[in-house]
Amino acid sequence: xxxxxxxxxxxxxxxxxxxxxxxxxxxxxxxxxxxxxxxxxxxxxxxxxxxxxxxxxxxxxxxxxxxxxxxxxxxxxxxxxxxxxxxxxxxxxxxxxxxxxxxxxxxxxxxxxxxxxxxxxxxxxxxxxxxxxxxxxxxxxxxxxxxxxxxxx
Amino acid sequence: xxxxxxxxxxxxxxxxxxxxxxxxxxxxxxxxxxxxxxxxxxxxxxxxxxxxxxxxxxxxxxxxxxxxxxxxxxxxxxxxxxxxxxxxxxxxxxxxxxxxxxxxxxxxxxxxxxxxxxxxxxxxxxxxxxxxxxxxxxxxxxxxxxxxxxxxxxxxxxxxxxxxxxxxxxxxxxxxxxxxxxxxxxxxxxxxxxxxxxxxxxxxxxxxxxxxxxxxxxxxxxxxxxxxxxxxxxxxxxxxxxxxxxxxxxxxxxxxxxxxxxxxxxxxxxxxxxxxxxxxxxxxxxx
Ligand SMILES: Cc1cc2nc3c(=O)[nH]c(=O)nc-3n(C[C@H](O)[C@H](O)[C@H](O)COP(=O)(O)OP(=O)(O)OC[C@H]3O[C@@H](n4cnc5c(N)ncnc54)[C@H](O)[C@@H]3O)c2cc1C
Numbered sequence: 115x116x117x118x119x120x121x122x123x124x125x126x127x128x129x130x131x132x133x134x135x136x137x138x139x140x141x142x143x144x145x146x147x148x149x150x151x152x153x154x155x156x157x158x159x160x161x162x163x164x165x166x167x168x169x170x171x172x173x174x175x176x177x178x179x180x181x182x183x184x185x186x187x188x189x190x191x192x193x194x195x196x197x198x199x200x201x202x203x204x205x206x207x208x209x210x211x212x213x214x215x216x217x218x219x220x221x222x223x224x225x226x227x228x229x230x231x232x233x234x235x236x237x238x239x240x241x242x243x244x245x246x247x248x249x250x251x252x253x254x255x256x257x258x259x260x261x262x263x264x265x266x267x
Numbered sequence: 268x269x270x271x272x273x274x275x276x277x278x279x280x281x282x283x284x285x286x287x288x289x290x291x292x293x294x295x296x297x298x299x300x301x302x303x304x305x306x307x308x309x310x311x312x313x314x315x316x317x318x319x320x321x322x323x324x325x326x327x328x329x330x331x332x333x334x335x336x337x338x339x340x341x342x343x344x345x346x347x348x349x350x351x352x353x354x355x356x357x358x359x360x361x362x363x364x365x366x367x368x369x370x371x372x373x374x375x376x377x378x379x380x381x382x383x384x385x386x387x388x389x390x391x392x393x394x395x396x397x398x399x400x401x402x403x404x405x406x407x408x409x410x411x412x413x414x415x416x417x418x419x420x421x422x423x424x425x426x427x428x429x430x431x432x433x434x435x436x437x438x439x440x441x442x443x444x445x446x447x448x449x450x451x452x453x454x455x456x457x458x459x460x461x462x463x464x465x466x467x468x469x470x471x472x473x474x475x476x477x478x479x480x481x482x483x484x485x486x487x488x489x490x491x492x493x494x495x496x497x498x499x500x501x502x503x504x505x506x507x508x509x510x511x512x513x514x515x516x517x518x519x520x521x522x523x524x525x526x527x528x529x530x531x532x533x534x535x536x537x538x539x540x541x542x543x544x545x546x547x548x549x550x551x552x553x554x
Contacts, residue, residue: 175457183457187464190472213460257465258453262487263396263426 118143121219125166126192127243135236138229142222148172148212154195155206161198163220167191170216175209187254188213197244199223283520286326286371287312289347291364297350297432301397302362303338306347306370314347315375319382319404320511320539323374324519325349330360334516334534336401337375341408347372350400350432376519378539380405381509385481389417391473391503393494395424395466395486399432401511401538402485406440413445418475420447424466424490427452428459449473466490470497477502483539485511492549495542505543512537512545 118140122128128139146165148154154165154172165172172195173185186208189195198206200223230237288309295303308314317337326332339348353362364370382405390409394402402421409419421440425431431450441448449469451462462469466486480503484494491510498508512533516526521535529548531537537545 171460171462173457173463181456185455185457185459185463188451188462190462192472211457254465254468257467257490257493260489261426261453262490263424263430263453 118145118219121145121168122166125168125219127166127194131239135239138236139221139226142225142229144220144222146218146220148216148218150212150214152212154210154212154216154218156209157206159206161196161204161206162222162224164194164196164199164223165218165220167193167195168217168219170218171213172210172216173213175211177209183209187251194244194247196223197248199227200241200244283373283376284518286324286332286373289314289370289372291366291368291370292346293366294364298430300354300362301350301352301430301432303348303350304361304364305339306349306372307345309369314345316344317341317347317375317404318379319408320380320401321375321377322401322519322538323347323349323372324376325351325357325361326371326373327357327360327364328369328371331357332371332373332517333357333361334376334513334519334538335361336511336513336538338400338403341404342411350397352397373519376534378537380483380511380539381481382408385409386415387417387479388507389420389475389480391420391422391475391480391482391498393422393466393470393482393484393486393498395490395494396426396430397432398484398486398490398511398513399423401513402483403433403436405483410440410443410446417479418447419445420473420475421449422466422469422473423448423450424469424486425450425452426454428455428461447473465493467493467497470494470501480507482508483510484508484542485513488512488549495546505546506541508542509539510542510545510549511539512549 169191171188171190173188175183175185178184289306290309291304292307293305297303322334322336324332325335335349338350339346351358351361353359392402440446451464451469455463482498482503484491495508514533516534517523519534521532526533
């Protein structure tokens with residue numbers, strides 16, 4: 115079986131972390147798997163983890179009234195799911211559901227929050243990674259909102 | 268050596284401004300607003316040969332003339348295929364044509380996709396919306412000569428699952444082990460089991476060697492700008508990215524200047540351009 119160290123050393127989110135930080139992450143990590151259709155989390159639940167996806171597809175969904183349950187984005191191998199654990203009130207704002215069998219590393223956000231408070235270098239390192247991710251998602255969302263295909267090729 | 272007997276006259280090339288008559292053989296509804304027409308020559312002259320990426324000027328009697336990419340297989344000697352999205356007067360008239368109706372065609376015009384140049388390399392084809400139509404002939408050629416190329420990838424984005432063109436064909440392509448097809452939509456009901464997100468988000472996820480990749484991109488301009496940026500970020504050189512600038516044009520032969528963009532005439536210097544050459548002009552407002 116692959117060790118958590120190995121998996122974290124290979125995942126794009128954590129592969130270039132300094133060794134002490136990588137070890138610290140291992141201490142907060144657990145291997146998880148979700149069957150197709152299973153929810154990783156639901157809107158409003160406490161957000162105490164985030165997930166490094168190793169395999170599978172997860173859809174991030176919102177219940178949008180008349181449009182029903184709508185998928186906003188999907189995430190797959192190599193991506194990171196969830197940042198609500200970082201910001202009060204630490205609650206999920208969306209649902210996340212495995213579209214197919216999904217394997218991930220769950221990182222304990224509560225434990226990491228405390229460690230980041232105690233070691234700001236670690237906190238800065240993690241926040242830089244999350245800020246980049248948020249920027250990329252915001253860019254993608256802006257393009258999605260532009261509805262580019264409607265304006266036509 | 269002159270192969271023409273002296274008393275024979277060279278057949279005159281059709282005048283570039285004179286449309287030739289074609290008859291609609293078949294109409295297929297692709298999506299709510301997009302239709303594919305199969306056309307055959309109505310004067311027995313057959314169809315002119317074309318290269319992947321070229322377009323015709325399609326003339327609908329009583330409505331007008333618009334540029335349309337040729338979307339069939341260059342190896343099929345019989346038929347001309349166009350896929351048209353209804354956006355305005357002429358495209359709407361094209362979408363209303365029925366089998367047996369006549370249209371006039373001028374063409375083919377324009378520069379081709381660099382299929383030959385891509386031999387021996389990985390090929391990444393990125394299409395957005397109706398942009399898959401001009402790229403479909405490339406896919407036919409890549410698959411017909413599959414061993415000539417490295418990895419072959421098609422990345423295709425549309426607004427919703429209902430806007431996906433050529434669904435049966437895509438399913439067939441997806442089942443091939445030597446062709447990676449990645450489709451994504453901007454929004455979807457929860458029942459959709461594919462990817463949701465803009466087309467750029469797929470670029471970091473598919474496997475190809477950026478150092479030896481030729482990329483061909485067609486879609487809305489804003490999408491092509493972001494795709495080119497993402498390809499560059501992955502390490503694909505600007506001079507191996509090609510895009511198709513489908514801005515509006517009139518004469519298609521570089522006379523009228525309607526489609527002039529800086530020093531370039533889209534109709535005769537394009538519509539397919541190398542990205543490093545057209546990049547400074549991308550983002551300039553519609554002409
Ligand atoms: C080389 C080339 C190849 C093309 N290939 C295809 C194809 O395969 N299938 C297809 O459906 N369309 C294609 N187009 C676009 C097509 O030519 C236009 O949609 C058509 O000319 C619109 O004419 P219309 O009379 O229907 O609409 P109009 O009434 O002229 O315009 C309707 C709306 O569409 C906008 N518009 C018109 N043309 C364009 C354009 N080229 N780019 C952006 N916005 C535009 C106008 O600003 C207006 O808002 C191609 C264009 C070019 C230049």
